[in-house]
Amino acid sequence: MRFKARPSIKSIFGQTAAIVLLGALLALTFNHFRSDGIALVADWSPAGRLQAATGSDDLVIPMDQAITFHETREAVFVDARSPNEFAEGHIAGAINVPWENAFDYIEQFFAAVPDDSTVVIAYCDGEGCPLSEELVLLLRDMGYGNARVLVNGWTLWRRHGYPVE
Template sequence: METQPLNSKAIILRLRIGVLQGALLIVLGVILGAGFNVVRSTGLPWIERWSVSSVSASHLKGLQEISLEEAYSLYRQGNTVLLDARDTLSFQQGHIAGALNVPPGEAKGYLKEVLTLAKSGHEVIVYCDGVDCPLSPELARTLQRFGVPSVKVLVDGWRLWLEAGYPIEEG
């Protein structure tokens, strides 16, 4: 069976149909996305100026934040328990000197030690890497649920500590 070449009108018609189908898919995607956003309890606001600080604030809702300067001052006094919430590999590649690696899912295994130190007056400070890193807030909330008093979050702690040239170690 021989196929006949398409004339220019047929090509234009097929292109128009393809463009219309693509536009329909885009409109359908926008409608579905908007619908799911409205239904979700944690949907995104329609109009808001997003910034790093607003994203960070949403992670920290209900938690105490500590500044780098305050954390370093307490560290120098030897009055802190620093908990690195990052994964083990990241921790081994570098961490704040003296910090313990406590990924959020492993908090229960360190609970006795952390509670003892916290109740003896040590400040519990958790950190991870990046302003939008959810690990340190998650660890802080887990520790609070287990009864650890006054857990503070050092937002973007690893990067800030490293850039400040404060003591670090590997392994």
């Protein structure tokens, strides 16, 4: 009885690499020709995430515009962080509507923002913080079409030395 020689490690890795490469090539080819193919490159910035979620590109407000709204008192600032974080410091004049239990604070919001034409600027802390984004989506669903997100609001606001409480 004769035994076959065992394949070398080098040939096993070569065959495995060829199979993986072929599979990736087939997947990319099918993805390319599908009408609803998955984008290989995407915009993962907060503005890009919001635009992808809503189809609207006006959800993020630039810092300079937010400052103007604050100085002219043409907007209501809403802190989406927890009550403890809000108590430690917040944008001057802001109200707290923590995303985790927003409906417990919604009456306070309605008292501060009785008109759905008022500009509402929600913020939280950190560029990756989704609390203000989720709150703005909720407010827009409730009819507040002028609700906007100030990305990384608390951090940038303090860094620029704008009024805080």
